[in-house]
Every structure is written in structure tokens, then in C-alpha cells.
Amino acid sequence: MSSYVLQQLVNGLTLGSLYALVAVGFSLIYGVIRLVNFAHGDLMMIGAFVTLGLVATGYVPWVIIPLLVLVGGFLAGATIERLAFRSIRNAPMITGFIVTLAVSVALQNLGILLLGGQPRNFLFPEVFRARVNLGPVQLGVIDLVIPAVTLLLALLLALLVKQTRLGLAMRALSENMLAAQLMGVSANRAVLAAFGLGGALAAIAGFFWGGKFGQIDPLMGLVPGLKAFVATIIGGVGSVMGAVVGGYILGIAEVAFVGFTPPSWSGYRDGFVFVLMILILLVRPQGLFGRDEEERA
Amino acid sequence: MLTLERATVRRGQTRVLDEVSLSVPGGKISALVGANGAGKTTTLMTLSGLLPLKSGQAVLEGPDGDLDIARTAPDRLVAAGLIHCPEGRQVFAKLTIEENLRLGAFLNKDRRAVARLQDSVYALFPVLGDRRRSSAGGLSGGEQMMLALGRALMAEPRVLLLDEPSLGLAPLITDRIFETLVALNRDRGVTLLIVEQNAMMALEVADQGYVMAGGRIVESGSGKELLGRESVLTAYLGVGM
Amino acid sequence: MSARLRPSPWLSALLLALTLALVALLLERYGGGYYRTLAKLTLINVILAVSLTMTNGFTGLFSLGHPAFMTLGAYVAVAFTYPAGRKSFAMPDLPELFGGIEWPLPLAALIGAAAAALFATFAGLALLRLRTHYLAVATLGLIIIVQTLALNLDGLTRGGRGLTGIPRLADLPTIAAATFVIVVICWRIKHASLGRAMLAVRENEMAARCFGIGAFRLKLLAFVLGAAMAGFAGALLPHVVAVMTPKSFGLTLTFTLVAMIVVGGQGSIIGAILAALTISLGTEALRPMEEGLGLYGLTQVIVALALILVLIWRPRGLFGLNEPLVRER
Numbered sequence: 001m002s003s004y005v006l007q008q009l010v011n012g013l014t015l016g017s018l019y020a021l022v023a024v025g026f027s028l029i030y031g032v033i034r035l036v037n038f039a040h041g042d043l044m045m046i047g048a049f050v051t052l053g054l055v056a057t058g059y060v061p062w063v064i065i066p067l068l069v070l071v072g073g074f075l076a077g078a079t080i081e082r083l084a085f086r087s088i089r090n091a092p093m094i095t096g097f098i099v100t101l102a103v104s105v106a107l108q109n110l111g112i113l114l115l116g117g118q119p120r121n122f123l124f125p126e127v128f129r130a131r132v133n134l135g136p137v138q139l140g141v142i143d144l145v146i147p148a149v150t151l152l153l154a155l156l157l158a159l160l161v162k163q164t165r166l167g168l169a170m171r172a173l174s175e176n177m178l179a180a181q182l183m184g185v186s187a188n189r190a191v192l193a194a195f196g197l198g199g200a201l202a203a204i205a206g207f208f209w210g211g212k213f214g215q216i217d218p219l220m221g222l223v224p225g226l227k228a229f230v231a232t233i234i235g236g237v238g239s240v241m242g243a244v245v246g247g248y249i250l251g252i253a254e255v256a257f258v259g260f261t262p263p264s265w266s267g268y269r270d271g272f273v274f275v276l277m278i279l280i281l282l283v284r285p286q287g288l289f290g291r292d293e294e295e296r297a
Numbered sequence: 298m299l300t301l302e303r304a305t306v307r308r309g310q311t312r313v314l315d316e317v318s319l320s321v322p323g324g325k326i327s328a329l330v331g332a333n334g335a336g337k338t339t340t341l342m343t344l345s346g347l348l349p350l351k352s353g354q355a356v357l358e359g360p361d362g363d364l365d366i367a368r369t370a371p372d373r374l375v376a377a378g379l380i381h382c383p384e385g386r387q388v389f390a391k392l393t394i395e396e397n398l399r400l401g402a403f404l405n406k407d408r409r410a411v412a413r414l415q416d417s418v419y420a421l422f423p424v425l426g427d428r429r430r431s432s433a434g435g436l437s438g439g440e441q442m443m444l445a446l447g448r449a450l451m452a453e454p455r456v457l458l459l460d461e462p463s464l465g466l467a468p469l470i471t472d473r474i475f476e477t478l479v480a481l482n483r484d485r486g487v488t489l490l491i492v493e494q495n496a497m498m499a500l501e502v503a504d505q506g507y508v509m510a511g512g513r514i515v516e517s518g519s520g521k522e523l524l525g526r527e528s529v530l531t532a533y534l535g536v537g538m
Numbered sequence: 539m540s541a542r543l544r545p546s547p548w549l550s551a552l553l554l555a556l557t558l559a560l561v562a563l564l565l566e567r568y569g570g571g572y573y574r575t576l577a578k579l580t581l582i583n584v585i586l587a588v589s590l591t592m593t594n595g596f597t598g599l600f601s602l603g604h605p606a607f608m609t610l611g612a613y614v615a616v617a618f619t620y621p622a623g624r625k626s627f628a629m630p631d632l633p634e635l636f637g638g639i640e641w642p643l644p645l646a647a648l649i650g651a652a653a654a655a656l657f658a659t660f661a662g663l664a665l666l667r668l669r670t671h672y673l674a675v676a677t678l679g680l681i682i683i684v685q686t687l688a689l690n691l692d693g694l695t696r697g698g699r700g701l702t703g704i705p706r707l708a709d710l711p712t713i714a715a716a717t718f719v720i721v722v723i724c725w726r727i728k729h730a731s732l733g734r735a736m737l738a739v740r741e742n743e744m745a746a747r748c749f750g751i752g753a754f755r756l757k758l759l760a761f762v763l764g765a766a767m768a769g770f771a772g773a774l775l776p777h778v779v780a781v782m783t784p785k786s787f788g789l790t791l792t793f794t795l796v797a798m799i800v801v802g803g804q805g806s807i808i809g810a811i812l813a814a815l816t817i818s819l820g821t822e823a824l825r826p827m828e829e830g831l832g833l834y835g836l837t838q839v840i841v842a843l844a845l846i847l848v849l850i851w852r853p854r855g856l857f858g859l860n861e862p863l864v865r866e867r
Contacts, residue, residue, distance in 0.1 A: 036671040087850045094600050097671050098796055099849050105793045106842035109835035117834065165403070172389055172400050179387040182345065184375035184404040184452070222789065226682070229675055271686030274679035281668055281676055 003136035008259040009252065014143045014212065016251020017150035020244045021205035022228035023235070024154060025077075025198025027243035028161075030232070031174045032194045033089060038100035039080065040202055041225015042107040046076050047203025048216040049115060055122045062125050069207045070200045077199020078192050085195070086188065104222070111218025124211040146208050153201060154244045161240060166193055174238070223270060227254075230277040236290030245288060250276075298323035298488050299344060299379070299456055304353035306343055313339045315512040316353065321456065323358070326482050326489045328499035328520060331509035337492040338384055340509070341458045344490070345381035346371045357456070376404050378455030385464060386445040390434030394425050397433050397444055401451030411451070418447035421477070439470035446477065456488040457481070463495045471495070475502055500524045547729070555718055562714040574710055578778045580818040581717045585771040587798040587814035588807055592724050593764025595805035596733060597757045598740030600670050603661070603677030604795055605787035606684040607765040608772025610657055611650030612782055613688060613695055615773030616704055618646035628701060631693025643707035647716075647773035654769025655762050662761040666754065681788065688784035700783030701776070708777035716774065720767055725807055727763075736760055737805065790838065794821075797845045817841065 026040045050072040054060045060068070084103050088096050123129070128142040161167035169190045172180035181187055202221075209224070210216045227250060235246025254273055258266045280287070299321040306314040314336050321327045329337050342348045344355060346366050355366035359377050366374065389397050398418055402411045419426030422443040428436075433444055442462060449457055462478070463471040479502050481487045493499035500506050503520035508528075516528060558581075565574050586604065593601050617632060618641045625637055665676045688695045695701065727733045738746040739753045747753050776782035798817055802809030824837045 036675065084846055091849070093670050094674075095849055097600070097674055098800055099846055101793055101796060102842040102845045102849075105790070106839050106846070109838035109842065112835035113833055113839060165406075168392075168396060168400060169403065171392060171396075175389050175391050176387055178347070179383060179389065180400070181347070181371050182375070182381050182383060183400045183448070184372040185400070186370075186372050223682070226675070226678060230679075233672075267690040268686055271683045271690075274682050277679050278664060278676055281672060282664055285668070285672070 004259075006135075006137045007139075008255050010137055010139050010143055011259075012252030012255035013147050013248065014251070015255055016248035017147045018205045018209055018212075018247075019224070019228050019231045019251050020154065020247025021150055021201045021208075022224060023231040023243035023247045024157060024240055025201045026228055027232050027235070027237065027240050028157075028170070028194050029198050031238050031240060032170050033173075033177075033191055034093070035085065035089075035096045036100065036229070037085075037198075038097065038225070039104035039107060040100075040198065041221035041223075041228060042104050042111075043073055043077055043199045043202035043221070044206035044209065044224060045107070045111060045216070045218060045221035046199075047073050047206030048210040048220065049111070049206075049218075050203065051207045051210055052120055052122050052216065066204060066207055069203050073200040073203020073206075074196040075199075076203065078196040080199075081192055081195035086191070089187075089191070104225075108218050108222065115218055117218060119215045119217040121214050121216065122210055123214075128211065142208075142212055146212065149204070149208075150244075153204070154241070157197065157201075158241060160197075166190065170194060227273055230273055230280075232287075233277060233280055233285070234287050236287030239287070239289040242287060242289035298358050299490065300354075300356050300358075301340070301344065302354040302356075304340075304343060304355060305351045306339055306348055307351045308339075312351075313512050314343065317509075317512070317514055318353075319507050319514060319517070321488060321490045322505070323455075323488050324482070324486050325504040326479070326491065326502055326520075328496075328503035328506040329490060329492045329509060330494070330496035330499055330506060330523075333494065335509040336512040337509055338460055339512075341381060341383075341460050341490070341492055344458060345379060346374045347381075359455070372404065375452060378453065379458070380449045380452045380454035380456070381458040382445050382449045382460065382462070384460035386438075386441045388433045388436070388441050388444050388448070390432065392433060393430050394433055394436075394444060395429045397448050398425075398451050401448035402453075404452070414451050414453070418450055421450075422447055438465050439467065439473075442466060442470070442474055446474070450481075454487055456490070459489065459491045461492060461494060463493060463498060471498065478502070497524070547725070551722055551725075554721065558714040558718050562710045566710055575778060576819075576822060578708060578710055578713050579775075580815060580822075581713045582771050582774055582778070583794075583798070583818045584811055584814040585717055585720050585767060585774075586795055587802065587810040588721055588724050589764045589767030589771070590795050591799050591802065591805060591807060591810040592727065592767075593760050595799060595810075596728065596736035596740060597753075597760045598743075599666065599757050599761065600674045601677045601761060601764070602674050602792050602796065603680040604764070604768040605772075605789075605791045606677070606680040607654035607658060607768040608775070608787040608791075609681075609684050609688060609784065611647070611654040611769025611772035612776050612786070613650075614653040614769075615643075615646040615650035616701060616776055616782060617694075618649060619643060619705060619707060619777065620701070621703070621705060624703065628696055628703075629694055631691070643774070643777055644712065644716075647770050650773035651766040651770040654772070655766040658762045658765030659758070662758045662765075666757050666761060678789075678792070681792065685784045685788065695784065698784065700781060700786075702781050704776045704780045704782060706777060706780055708774050713774060713778075716770070720770075721807065721811070728805075728807060732756075732759075740805070793838075794841070797841055800845060801848055 022041060022044055026037060029035060029037050047069050050069050051065060054065050054068060080103060084099055088099050124142060128140065128145060130141050131138055132141060161170060169180065169185045172183065172185055173187055173190050177187060228247070231246035231250040232243045233246070234249050235242025235244070250273065253276065254269055257272045258269050301317055301319050303316045303318055304314055305312055305316055317340065329340060331337055339348060343350060344366065346369055350367045357364040357366055357374065357377060357379055364374065364377055389400065395415065398415050399411060402414055405411050419429070424440055425444055425447055433441065436444060462474055475498060478489060482489050491499045491503065500520045500523050506518065506520050506523045507514050508516035508523065516523060516526065561577060565577050590604055617629065617636050618639060620628065622638050622640050625632060661680055665673060668676055689697050736756050739756055743753050772787060794817065798813040799810055801817065802813030821837045821841065824840065828834060828836045
């Protein structure tokens with residue numbers, strides 16, 4: 001394979017990792033309570049700005065920052081659930097979706113209000129910005145770190161879902177909320193945990209996004225959030241691991257679109273992603289690993 | 298052990314339960330029979346804390362005092378030994394048999410105790426033990442009932458509420474299930490409240506029974522008495538409601 | 539529903555027409571430019587809210603795609619109304635036959651509406667089989683697709699730089715008249731058998747189908763009609779503010795429209811009108827505070843929080859209580 005192709009693959013893996021991180025949380029939440037959380041992408045923005053804040057203080061060592069971002073994301077996700085989503089848990093689907101839309105708008109505009117609409121940036125330490133040569137390809141250390149961390153986190157999440165009591169509770173709730181509650185499973189706690197975990201993963205994606213692409217602003221979560229939804233559809237809604245796979249597929253597809261079409265087409269990348277989404281929804285709405293019922297009217 | 302006092306439950310404008318009073322004595326088998334739509338499932342859902350009471354009281358007696366069901370969270374009730382085996386079994390088809398049982402004892406954090414409980418369920422229902430790693434969706438109706446029962450037993454219940462255990466099952470299997478239930482009551486002292494459309498079956502094993510129609514209790518007495526009454530037949534068939 | 543004294547529909551229509559005419563006349567005579575513009579924008583919001591009520595509220599589908607149709611309608615209409623002299627400069631890729639024409643706004647807006655309707659037909663055929671939230675996100679995707687096209691086909695649209703100098707052809711009487719017509723159309727649809735069929739689909743689609751109601755075609759009809767009205771409204775807007783960019787109609791607008799129909803109550807035309815008025819005028823009232831204090835984004839936060847509260851406490855909306863589901867005879 002030519003080095004150009006390999007280079008695109010590397011870029012695709014990095015972008016795909018970020019989509020995967022956001023998509024996984026999204027899928028987890030949907031799996032447990034069937035809520036399409038439109039505000040999920042904005043948790044990425046929160047993670048990015050938490051990073052900015054921590055870096056700006058100058059005190060916090062870089063080793064600790066990602067951990068704090070994870071914690072911050074967890075708390076943000078859980079708080080939002082507790083405040084906005086718990087009350088509407090039994091409301092019709094559309095109400096839930098509208099509330100998530102409202103939360104998203106609120107978060108974005110709070111961001112603009114408190115932080116200003118101007119893009120900001122922070123820089124990862126030298127170590128990560130260094131470039132290495134891996135055979136014919138040149139990549140930043142960060143391009144190795146991002147997929148590695150993503151896969152590690154995905155693995156940990158998979159273990160949690162499969163092997164732990166909490167994971168069992170989530171899987172039971174996902175299948176039959178009433179029966180699960182008859183076993184003494186606390187829906188409140190499991191849902192809170194799902195939102196928290198999703199928030200943590202989205203936040204760390206924001207951390208990486210800011211470091212990789214150099215620019216953050218309060219509206220940054222919108223389009224990636226929607227694209228993460230597309231990734232979830234590709235992987236199959238309801239399948240957490242499918243979301244990871246979907247994220248990578250989408251990332252690689254998007255980079256391939258930009259990399260292998262005439263340069264004048266590159267502005268169409270977002271349109272491409274959503275045309276892809278519509279095609280998938282028409283042809284195979286359950287995605288690759290979809291376990292949910294047919295999503296057709 | 299378990300009582301409902303003039304309980305009224307509303308769904309929208311209808312009174313699905315209308316001033317229902319019944320008591321489930323500890324250590325005995327009680328039956329609640331009636332036609333479809335009489336309110337039997339609603340009664341059970343109210344007793345396990347899933348439905349709010351418009352008026353009236355629901356109380357679970359326990360060694361640590363009485364619990365007001367309407368004010369207690371469902372998981373607290375489970376912890377207090379009140380287990381509800383829902384209509385249609387509702388096993389988790391996508392989870393394994395093992396996981397289903399584990400869920401039954403969800404509130405029990407002692408892994409070894411849970412393992413012992415699982416073994417005792419496998420001893421009771423060998424079929425489940427043979428297929429413990431396969432998904433519950435592959436079980437037959439009767440096997441799912443066994444799983445549902447086993448799952449309920451994992452919680453070491455003091456009171457077991459069963460909603461239509463015979464639903465969709467062949468007579469032979471139903472017999473087997475009821476035998477198990479009677480043995481459960483006799484040997485382990487588990488209090489049972491069995492809701493059934495198959496009134497004969499339930500009343501035969503019951504120490505006492507209630508007949509429900511249109512959200513109200515219309516007959517009560519010992520199992521044997523009720524079996525003999527013509528009015529029971531009427532209520533059961535829904536005639537003259 | 540208890541029998542209440544309801545004004546006859548003709549009376550309501552007359553009242554509406556008189557109110558609009560009065561407002562338009564007063565503002566034309568005595569109002570300053572600011573108030574006239576405010577009235578124009580508010581009325582456009584009313585059109586949007588009512589049309590979204592028809593698309594979403596009547597048949598119960600959940601489309602968030604109105605801004606996409608607005609964008610399309612706007613660019614198409616502007617192609618017809620833009621001053622001929624500057625057209626070749628601003629939009630060099632526009633085909634020859636557009637070059638010389640400069641058509642009046644109502645006509646151009648209707649063409650814009652038709653273009654939006656055409657696009658909506660194809661989009662609807664593809665998407666309307668999807669269930670609720672998939673449909674919602676798919677229609678959001680439509681917005682992004684249309685925006686991407688508008689951004690990149692800059693020979694036609696001037697891309698991100700946007701079009702300026704659009705003639706201010708939208709005067710208040712025109713907009714008021716358009717509002718009146720559209721409200722009446724939606725009202726008539728709602729209270730005709732078409733509307734009842736749509737409402738039946740919303741309440742219980744399976745049951746409606748059993749009665750021979752072609753659910754899909756009704757949804758498509760509601761979708762396309764709503765899109766046409768959105769396209770029309772979208773065509774009007776740039777002729778009020780003289781500027782148009784691909785991002786003019788985006789996600790914020792989606793949210794505002796959703797807020798309007800939620801507050802107004804699903805399927806209620808009066809509710810939509812009242813909600814559009816409240817939210818438009820309310821946000822406008824808040825604007826001085828936002829700009830004065832430099833707190834950009836505050837208005838949106840307030841609207842969003844208010845919407846969340848409304849949904850938590852009054853899932854059926856604030857206003858949509860008075861209108862009968864179908865007209866009593």
C-alpha cells in the first residue's frame with residue numbers, strides 16, 4: 001500500500017477513535033432507556049473546556065488531567081441526567097428527544113455565555129506532538145495514543161457490561177425494565193451510571209479532540225455528536241461494541257472521502273456523512289450488529 | 298403477612314381496583330381468581346409497589362416491623378422478601394440462564410451465597426442446570442416457568458406473588474409447577490399468593506381464596522368452599538358482571 | 539369534550555383578517571422601521587410555527603428539517619428576485635436564463651415553495667418510513683446536507699460569504715396577507731376530512747390503516763405541504779433582512795420552532811400562533827438585555843430552560859387546550 005493510503009488510514013483511525021468514544025456512550029444510554037440523547041455531543045465540548053481550564057491553571061500535571069477529565073465528564077453526564085432527564089423518563093419518546101435538544105441548546109449557549117464564542121486552544125505537551133516515522137508513514141505520537149486509549153476504554157466498558165453486577169443490571173433494564181425492577185434493580189442508579197460513563201467517554205474524546213485539532217469552541221460538539229449518532233446507526237443501535245466499530249468505519253470513510261476525491265470536494269465531507277446515514281437507514285437500519293426491533297413505522 | 302385495606306387504584310378515569318381488601322396470611326397459600334380484566338394483575342402490581350394507590354393501604358409485615366408498601370421503593374420490598382413473579386414469566390431472553398438467576402438474587406452481594414442458591418435451583422430443576430450457559434430465549438414455555446420460579450427463589454422470598462403461573466403451559470407441566478409450589482410452601486414456609494385464571498387448579502391447592510370481578514372482591518373463603526360455590530363459577534366465567 | 543360555544547369559523551377567519559390588517563395598517567402608517575421589521579419577522583415565525591404544526595402535529599411525525607426547506611426556498615427565490623445587474627457578479631454559475639429576470643416576491647416565493655416541495659417529496663419518500671427519533675435525526679441531517687451544498691456551490695450561492703444586497707421586497711401587507719392565507723389553509727385542512735384522517739394517523743396509525751386511511755401518503759402530504767410553506771417563509775425572510783447565508787437557517791431555528799410547537803401544544807393551530815407570538819416577541823424583548831449586558835446566548839438558554847420546564851410539568855403544552863380536536867357540528 002502506498003504511503004498516502006496508509007497515511008489516510010492513520011488519520012481515519014484517529015478520527016474514528018474519537019467518534020467511537022462518543023458513539024459508545026450514546027449507545028449505552030440508548031440501550032438502557034431508549035433515549036436518543038441529542039446533548040451527548042456537547043459533553044465532548046465540556047471535556048474539552050475542562051481540559052482548557054485545567055491547563056490554564058498551570059498547576060495540574062499533564063498525567064492527571066485526563067483522569068480529571070474523565071471524572072468531570074462522569075459528573076456532568078450524571079448531573080444532567082438527574083436534573084433534566086429523570087423526570088421525563090416515562091414520557092413519550094418525542095418529549096424525551098425534545099428535552100435532549102433543549103439541553104443541548106442550553107449547554108451550547110451557556111458555553112457561549114460563560115466562555116465566549118471565540119475558538120480557543122490548548123496544546124498537548126511536546127511528547128505527544130512529536131512525530132515519529134513508522135515505516136513509510138509519518139504520524140504524531142498522539143495518533144498512536146488516541147486509538148490505544150480508545151480501545152482500552154472500550155475494552156474496559158465491555159468488561160463492565162458483561163461481567164459486573166452493574167453491567168448485568170443495565171442489560172436487564174435494557175431488555176425489560178419492569179421485570180428488572182421486580183428483581184430489585186434500581187433503574188435510577190443504573191441509568192445514572194450509564195449517563196455518567198457515557199459522559200466520561202465523551203469528555204475524554206473532547207480532551208483528545210482539542211489536543212489533536214487544536215481548536216475548541218462551545219459549538220464544537222454539535223456536528224461530531226450527530227456524526228457519532230451516524231456511527232451508532234452503522235454499528236447497530238443498541239449494540240455498544242457496534243458503536244465502536246461504527247465509529248471507526250465512519251472515521252475511515254470520512255477521511256477516505258476527503259483523501260480520495262478531488263480537493264474541491266473536501267468541503268462536502270459533512271454532507272457526505274449524512275447522505276451515508278440516510279442510505280444506511282434506508283438499506284439496513286439495524287446496522288451491523290443491531291439487536292433492536294425494526295426501526296420502521 | 299400481606300394485607301390490602303380498601304385499596305383503590307386508578308388508571309385514567311377508571312377504577313381498576315375499587316376498595317379492595319384482602320389479607321394473605323403468613324405460611325399459607327392464597328389464591329386470587331377471576332375472569333380476564335378483573336384486576337388481578339393490578340392487585341399484584343400494587344402489592345409489589347409498582348402501582349400507586351389512590352386510596353387505601355397496603356402493608357407487608359416483617360420481622361423488622363411493618364412496611365407501608367405505597368411508601369416503600371420496589372427494591373426495598375424485594376430486599377424485605379416480597380417477590381413478584383410476573384405474568385408471562387418475563388425471563389430475560391437475551392441473557393443466559395445463569396445470568397437470569399443471578400438477577401433474581403441481584404440484591405445479594407455475597408457471590409458464594411449466590412452460587413449456592415444457584416446450585417439449589419439447579420437441583421430443583423435439573424433442566425436449567427444442564428443449559429445454564431445458554432440464553433433463556435431458547436427455553437420452552439414450561440422451562441421458562443421453571444426459570445422464573447428459580448429466579449424468584451434466588452431472592453429467598455418470604456412472600457411469593459405469582460401471576461398466572463399456568464398461562465400457556467401444558468397440563469402436565471402445570472401440575473408439576475403447582476407441585477413445586479405446594480412443596481415450597483410446605484417445606485420452606487414460603488407464603489404464596491397465586492393469581493390464576495385457571496381457578497380450579499389454584500383453589501385446589503389454596504388454603505384460602507378470593508374471587509375478583511370488575512375490580513372488586515366478590516367472594517372469599519377457604520379454597521375448598523369456593524370450589525363448591527356456584528357463584529364462583531359465575532364470577533370466573535364473567536357472567537352477570 | 540364538553541360542548542362549548544365556539545365562534546363560527548368564518549367569524550374567526552374574519553377576526554384574524556381584521557387583526558392582521560389593522561396591525562399592518564397601523565404599523566405602516568405610524569410604526570418606525572424597527573417595529574415593522576419586528577412585525578414582519580414575527581409573522582414569518584407564525585407561518586413557520588403553523589406549518590410545522592401541520593407537518594408534525596397533525597400526523598404525529600417528527601421532522602426537524604424545516605430549516606433545510608427554508609434554505610432551499612430562499613436561495614431559489616433570490617435567484618429570481620436578485621437585481622439583474624449584479625446577478626452575474628454575485629452568482630456567476632447561475633444559468634443564462636436567470637440573468638435578465640427580476641420577478642416580484644410573491645411569485646418568486648411561490649417558486650421557492652415549489653422547489654422545497656419537490657425536494658421534500660423525494661426526501662419524504664426516502665425518510666418517512668423511519669420511526670420517530672430516526673426520522674428526527676435524518677431530517678436534521680437534511681439541514682446539514684443542504685447547508686453543505688449551499689456552502690460549497692458558491693458559484694450559485696456565494697457560499698460562506700453570503701448574499702448581500704437582496705432587495706427588500708417583503709413589505710408588511712404582503713407578509714400579513716401570506717400569513718392569513720397560510721393559517722386559513724392549515725385550518726381548513728385540519729377541519730376537513732383530510733385533517734381528521736391525519737389526526738387519526740397520529741393517534742393510532744395501525745388503527746387508522748385498518749380504516750383504509752393511507753397513512754404513508756398522508757404523512758408525505760403533510761410533510762410536503764409543510765415543506766412548501768417553510769420554503770415560502772424561507773423565501774420571505776431574506777427579503778426582509780437583505781442578507782442570506784447558508785447558516786441563516788440552522789439548528790437554532792430548528793430548536794426555536796420545536797419550542798413553539800411544544801409550547802403551543804401538538805396539533806393546535808391557535809396554540810402555534812400564540813406560541814410563535816410569545817416566543818418571538820419574548821426573545822426580542824430579552825435582546826436588549828442580552829446585548830446591553832454582553833451576555834450573548836442568554837436568550838437561548840432561557841428559552842431552552844423554559845422549554846425543559848414546560849415539558850416536565852405540562853407535557854401537553856401551555857396553549858393548546860382550547861382548540862377542539864375536531865370541530866363540533
